[in-house]
Amino acid sequence: MTIHVVGGVYREYCVHPRWYDVFGSAGRAALAIATTGSPVVLHSYTVEATLGVISEKAAWLDCFEIASTPVKGEVSFKYLHDMAVPEVVGVPEVPHAPIRVTQQKVLRFGMLEGDAVVNANWAVYDPQNSRGATPFRANGSKAAHLALVLNSWEATQLTSMPGASPESIASILARQENAEVVVIKMGPRGAFVWTAAGTAQVPAYRTNRVWKIGSGDCFVAHFANAWMHDGLSPAEAADVASRATAYYCETRGFATKENLSACSFSPVALSVEYLAGRQPQVYLAGPFFDLMQIWMVEQAQANLQDLGLKVFSPYHDVGLGSADDVVAKDLAAIVESDIVFAITDGLDAGTVYEIGYARALGKPVVVYSERQHSEHLKMMEGSDCTICTDYTTALYSTLWEAVKL
Template sequence: MITVVGGVYRERCMRPSWQETYGSAGRAATAIARLGGEVELHSYIDNAALCIMQDRAILEGFTLVATKVPQGVAFDYTHGLSTPYIHKPVAPYPPLQISKERVLRFGMIESTAIINCEYAVYDPQNAGTPEHFDANGSKAKHLALVLNRYEASCMCGSTSETPETMARQLASTAGAEIVVIKMGPFGALVYDKGAISTVPAYRTNHVWKIGSGDTFAAHFAFAWMQEGRSPHAAAEIASRATAFYCESQGHPSRKRLDEFKPEPLHISERYRSGYQPLLYLAGPFFSLAQLWMVQEARNDLRGMGLRVFSPYHDVGRGSANDVVEKDLQGIRDCDLLFAIGDGLDAGTIYEIGYARALEKPVVMYSENESEEDRKMMEGSACRLADDYVTAVYQTVWAAAAL
């Protein structure tokens, strides 16, 4: 049996529309149960979530051990890449105390869990101040850390170290046998008792990001602690399972996961060597809604490692004589172009055509335009996406391959 300990939270997303009760631990319990694993879920749960989780436990086939509380936690997202607004209790609840053989522990917002076990997988799940596994008195004879690069840098106290260096430091300071650091398009680095290896990330046609980290941790924990696979093999399975989740928003059975063969991301040597591609951000900026979209895309693309040339920010408004040549030079200088296509703004369509004439890769985000109106872009080998988060990831993947 695997004991999953962590948050069960309500999740709401404006676009794409999503209203569910999962959280890291709730999602992990479902993911492991779908594989046929025996799971016991421990979490704080309020009355609003209790009936949902009781029904899900029966449906999925896991055991729910609920610590009832007056108020749970809820996340409100604008989209899958946005920073959520978090509704949480005013004061933390008393810690959970768990003594089991195999435990998957997630960091929690409303409290913490003190673990005493033989095997543990720990995902800190904290974008601000991730807690070390043993900081609250938790103990494990065999510990695996699963975290993203930002969490690793916070726990190491440095943003300039390489993933290899951070993994070795975390293994030493945390007493971990295994450290898995997720690195975006570079896949995941696996430290296993001194040995270093990597597993790839995979391309999908759709990207549903909320809960993808929970899915990775769940599949890694099951493959390593329950099935006895090597850390490298467990991380490779977890990466594929995460791609399945991002593609479908669902959790695979063993058979469906074995049949799922996504394409590994191609990463160029230039990108691996640290080159930051320059992106041209095309889109109208004549209303508050349009300006918000341009600003949001600029922030998200820069946050994922790209340099961004934005006509609004880097050239500004002006007459044709003032701005056109500067904008066109921006396209000539860029490596690829991201276009906000809804509304079929004439300037944006012109910029797309100019970029394609120069054989620059183009990703066009358009939710509301007809197939007929997108025909020229599709026929000229632009990558089209009707979901914002998918469009951003498609852009980053295209940049990484250049």
């Protein structure tokens, strides 16, 4: 039976890595579901240009249809890099009239330019919305069988329960929304799956490269398809979604069922200490002698913290000074840290020394370098540093190494 996907179709820009396309949450999810062979109808607000791009993508898929609601202005997301907070352009001051969908199976996303009122037998709801998460039933939507898929921040916002356990939050959400299933995405911990019959923890999977834009859309799309169309249990559906998301992060492509059968991703390893609440510390090594270098250090500090890591940054925590002022403090921080994230473009002497000092102590080091020839990184490679040429991959490699210590 057809899955009806309702949500945003948006234009997406990313400066680096370069990305310019039309997807949005609903557009990407509908294409991901159709790629598995399941029939899909996409319901969205579109302008002529975005409808044309999505129609071209749909032309390759026999099971994909579009139910467009024409509007005059398009919404765009502009990213400096794929871990950056986007600039959102084109959101109308007055929201468009709601899209109404009455069907057996519906995947609904939160939207910026309007809303979707759903009446379904089976429904999956992802409240993603930069203005704040909204309950499924707040606009009059109805579903006999409802699954909520949301991240930890959205779950906390909807329940006003910061610091509560996932099980407590999920049970509250289920009661508030009369939901049969609640899936809370928890970063490296994977996904927590709640049903009245019990709970399950589904792992996140490690990849060789990471592309973040749209990864959450792929998760909910594959969950919805596996649960509503293929009839898998919520935990089984969440595991399919987690593996399909890993495929998307590594390839920027949508997985077929054959792709998923052929792929073998390893779960992210989690130490007992991390699961008990310990926050790993990262030493942020890198030069900070001009504006470009300082900007990069600022970005890395913020992004590592957003991933849930404690960050020691010499620039922020020690500052500039003489050798007598800074060296002992920096080296002591390397000893106290669990892992080093090193920005090595330019091969700053201090950063190279910090890498060597950390490796001599047996500390894992993730090296982020886009411009250096492999010959210049030979000592780092030969001393078992993890070398990454992509910024987001370097950040996630640091996270995955840290949480297993």
